[in-house]
């Protein structure tokens with residue numbers, strides 16, 4: 001059988017640096033939904049808020065122009081949010097995709113898109129929304145891989161730890177949880193959007209029924225004065 | 233076509249019972265099967281009851297055509313007058329093409345001689361495991377004959393005389409459980425003048441299961457019966473169905489039951505009773521049973537009687553089977569032709585009987601069916617078996633298969649009829665899906681035979697091939713003809729061949745007459761050849777100047793690819809869905825590419841979601857389950873929906889069985905081992921990011 005072009009970069013090879021810190025630093029924004037909404041709506045990125053959910057330089061009020069990350073907060077449930085920040089120390093845009101407000105979610109998937117001329121993906125990792133394991137009877141399996149420049153296929157689904165004809169798929173309720181983390185370095189200046197390609201957005205219940213969700217985007221703005229490739 | 237096999241044609245296998253456990257478990261689960269098996273409307277474009285009434289009226293005016301099998305035999309319609317023809321229907325007084333007097337059984341040509349009638353008295357000696365039989369046999373020759381060869385089940389004592397007791401010259405041989413005897417007549421029989429001889433025999437009953445597992449007789453304390461252990465005579469060289477009167481002797485506290493019309497009982501001098509039955513139809517399938525039976529009565533179309541006989545212990549449940557049988561018969565009378573017999577008796581036997589047996593106007597089934605109630609998980613199994621056996625009142629009795637290669641006309645059609653009934657009545661395709669999977673996963677290549685093969689009995693997978701695959705093959709005809717046209721064909725076939733023999737090819741010819749479609753290729757592919765569809769399926773989305781097309785490639789890497797009609801279901805983000813029937817006609821090529829225009833980018837494309845095609849599919853772009861052209865996260869979500877669904881279990885005999893909740897879809901078995909588990913998820917992860925090759 002002839003096989004089409006395989007993207008020959010394994011997920012493991014992509015993990016150029018440990019991502020554990022991303023979890024802890026971004027965990028700070030996993031506050032109540034209301035707070036997230038308020039902050040995101042109220043704060044203009046240019047004001048330099050310290051709320052990293054909507055983007056700001058974390059290395060203080062430097063005079064140097066830094067890239068900014070502006071996410072959108074959800075106004076409906078269920079939702080998929082792209083949160084992130086510019087980490088000046090690491091010189092990277094660090095992103096976590098959050099999902100929330102889901103009932104009986106079996107799996108969720110989409111093609112994540114970004115401007116490959118402006119951003120270069122340097123790390124990616126699936127996260128476990130519920131920290132389940134074989135001992136709780138369920139586990140999440142996820143995948144993330146480049147399909148083309150600026151297009152990443154990703155998805156997670158909840159599986160039973162055992163395979164049996166009468167052990168039916170079962171979804172879970174998720175108030176707010178992490179799906180995916182990504183790191184980009186900037187390649188050029190200007191604004192670009194990180195989002196999900198509309199026809200590929202999909203969430204399903206364990207019955208197979210599709211779940212309509214609010215899929216949000218985020219904007220990365222690299223100022224003209226920013227020095228590309230600056231050392232961390 | 234004159235071979236006279238022991239008639240196993242109407243049996244329902246013990247396998248049926250074996251399946252019951254799984255069915256019960258399945259139906260007991262309160263949970264609906266997942267989206268793929270939620271029933272969709274049947275044939276959305278041709279609602280299948282819409283035009284059937286009109287077609288029925290039309291067909292009954294056209295029934296004059298009869299397919300001559302090409303043997304040079306005179307047209308049976310205008311053949312020699314049957315002594316009983318010309319008599320009006322005793323019930324309605326109106327001449328009816330399906331009425332009892334139209335019997336001729338001339339489809340195999342006129343034999344040299346026939347058994348016209350048997351008057352049979354049976355006396356079951358339980359303690360001695362013996363059956364004593366006395367028969368007056370009426371023979372009619374159509375040519376001068378000086379010897380008659382007949383067959384009965386193996387007897388230990390046999391006496392054949394003239395009616396007045398004077399001896400006849402008889403030579404008997406025993407062959408594999410049967411006794412064949414030849415009467416040499418001093419002077420040839422005069423054509424068209426009936427001659428009666430008397431037979432008296434004693435048979436040692438050996439009630440071990442034969443063939444596919446049904447008990448031929450039973451001598452238990454509760455039920456005593458004789459079914460396949462023949463007590464009546466058949467002609468050994470030809471089919472010769474006969475009318476009969478049966479007299480069953482039983483202890484005074486017991487009741488005897490049998491097919492045909494019960495016409496009372498009387499006390500014998502020794503205190504026992506003799507029960508009388510009248511079989512006015514010609515048939516060579518029969519049986520009787522004795523127990524403390526009580527009858528629950530029902531009504532069939534035309535006010536014909538339905539009698540359900542259970543032991544007293546089951547009497548309070550019998551109304552369920554009465555109600556069920558009434559519904560099934562009403563349904564088949566509407567779908568096919570009206571129920572042909574004067575009435576029907578349904579009789580309970582011991583559980584070890586194993587399944588069901590359906591001679592003309594009588595049905596025997598194992599005990600527990602009669603205890604099923606509509607609110608239990610066992611009910612669907614009871615409905616499936618009852619509907620199958622009732623189906624035989626049309627398929628196998630009204631129209632008999634001409635040869636052993638035509639057994640599909642009995643078993644496959646009875647099973648298909650049952651599936652057709654349960655699909656509507658139980659709102660589920662579970663039965664036909666189980667039949668598909670049974671054939672696909674239980675028949676080793678070494679045991680596979682064509683459904684229409686002569687001697688298909690000889691395959692150890694006979695049941696899976698003829699009952700299960702055969703039913704699927706008739707069900708698939710709905711894809712080709714539409715359900716209403718298939719029913720119109722069956723109606724025409726039942727009319728043309730009522731009380732006659734037919735071949736599979738006769739049915740094909742009827743389909744041509746009714747639908748104008750030549751199904752030669754279908755018959756050739758599905759009845760004359762073994763196997764099933766095996767194909768790789770790949771999809772991709774083509775966007776040409778804003779016109780979006782779902783392009784599918786069906787690739788059959790086999791010597792002779794199958795032609796079939798594939799239901800393709802396309803789901804959209806707005807929740808809408810469309811199903812199209814797509815013709816896959818390889819014309820000798822392995823790959824077929826089809827385009828389906830769509831208004832928007834679909835969220836998934838699914839093939840044959842109701843299992844209307846006898847197939848095993850695999851992904852042509854490995855892991856691209858939703859046929860999007862990419863292996864991505866959506867495919868992982870699809871896999872999560874299909875996770876589990878089947879497993880292999882080892883039986884006591886060490887053999888592995890395939891066990892599923894029926895929502896099994898082999899497409900997701902990426903790492904093929906008849907289970908969908910973490911190995912398959914792992915295999916999918918290897919393919920993530922793959923883009924379908926151009927086609």
Ligand SMILES: [Zn+2]
Pocket residue numbers: 241242243244620621624642643646
């Ligand atoms: Zn049968």
Ligand SMILES: [Zn+2]
Pocket residue numbers: 855856857858859860861862863864866867
């Ligand atoms: Zn796909």
